[in-house]
Amino acid sequence: MNNKNMRLWIIGICVALIIIIVAAAAAMNKKSDSGQETGTTSESGVTADSNASMGSGDQAAQGSSMSDSHMDHSSHGGQAAGTDDLSRYLTEQDSIMMNMMEDMMIREKSGSASIDFLKGMIPHHEAAIKMSESYLNYGGEVSDLQTLAQDIITAQKKELVQMNDLIKKYEEEGKKNQDKEDAYLAKYSEMFSDDSMSHHINPSGVDNIDQAFAEGMIMHHQMAVDMAKDILDYTDEEEVKQLAQEIIDVQEKEIEQMQKLIQK
Numbered sequence: 001m002n003n004k005n006m007r008l009w010i011i012g013i014c015v016a017l018i019i020i021i022v023a024a025a026a027a028m029n030k031k032s033d034s035g036q037e038t039g040t041t042s043e044s045g046v047t048a049d050s051n052a053s054m055g056s057g058d059q060a061a062q063g064s065s066m067s068d069s070h071m072d073h074s075s076h077g078g079q080a081a082g083t084d085d086l087s088r089y090l091t092e093q094d095s096i097m098m099n100m101m102e103d104m105m106i107r108e109k110s111g112s113a114s115i116d117f118l119k120g121m122i123p124h125h126e127a128a129i130k131m132s133e134s135y136l137n138y139g140g141e142v143s144d145l146q147t148l149a150q151d152i153i154t155a156q157k158k159e160l161v162q163m164n165d166l167i168k169k170y171e172e173e174g175k176k177n178q179d180k181e182d183a184y185l186a187k188y189s190e191m192f193s194d195d196s197m198s199h200h201i202n203p204s205g206v207d208n209i210d211q212a213f214a215e216g217m218i219m220h221h222q223m224a225v226d227m228a229k230d231i232l233d234y235t236d237e238e239e240v241k242q243l244a245q246e247i248i249d250v251q252e253k254e255i256e257q258m259q260k261l262i263q264k
Contacts, residue, residue: 089138089209093131093216100127101192106185111176113184113234117227117244118163118170120188124224125156125163131220135213142210144261148254149213155250159243166239177236184234191223214258221251221258 103123106116132149140146206212228244235241 085138086206086209086212089134090206090212092134093212096127096130096134097216097220100124105192106188109181109185110171111178111181112170113177113181113231114237114240115167115170116181116184116188117231117235117240118167121224121227121247122160122163124220124227125160128156128217128220128224129153131213131217135209138209140210140213141208142261145210145214145258148257152217152254159247162243166237166243170237175236180234180236184230187230187234188227191226211262214262218255218258221255225251225255 100123103126104120106120110116110119129152132152135149136146140149206215225248228247231244232241235244
């Protein structure tokens with residue numbers, strides 16, 4: 001091999017090596033760029049996932065806040081509804097009592113204390129029935145009071161029939177005793193001048209319908225007991241004496257029962 005060919009061969013080898021080195025460097029740069037892009041993409045994905053997670057957390061927190069807010073509104077709404085029911089119940093009770101007191105007024109003498117007693121006790125019983133029905137309609141929650149209210153309705157409806165029958169019987173018999181009637185009516189009229197017999201419940205003094213019913217019925221029962229005790233001094237009729245004593249025994253027991261319930 002002459003010197004000229006040798007030089008050409010060496011130059012060719014050098015050029016080939018340079019090309020190989022340049023190609024290798026280019027390949028390494030491309031790989032490095034690809035790695036950076038992958039890293040950027042990964043970082044972007046992590047950021048996006050983080051943002052999505054934060055967004056979900058915010059939505060959950062917002063949902064929880066909305067749920068708590070809804071519960072608060074529901075709670076306040078329930079309290080407001082309970083207050084409205086109590087107010088309507090007390091208004092209804094006042095109306096029942098006012099009508100009862102009006103109907104209990106003796107406007108014409110019968111000549112018989114027994115008849116006067118019965119005519120006064122009839123609207124009193126009717127009011128007790130209406131009070132009990134109202135309590136049950138407004139959803140009283142104390143089971144013992146619910147049972148008592150139903151017992152009052154049942155017992156006093158039965159006594160209404162008995163009292164109407166006795167009035168008819170005594171009017172047909174026509175027995176009179178003016179002195180005893182006057183004495184009884186003088187005692188009877190005292191109830192209408194006694195403010196404690198108004199049966200008005202102060203709304204600020206009761207917390208719920210159960211308490212309002214019990215306190216109102218205690219006053220109502222006490223009035224019946226007082227009337228029954230009074231007539232025992234002025235009637236000669238055995239049926240009236242038995243009825244009056246039964247009213248005293250039953251309603252004094254119910255008064256004690258209601259007092260214990262509202263003290264719990």
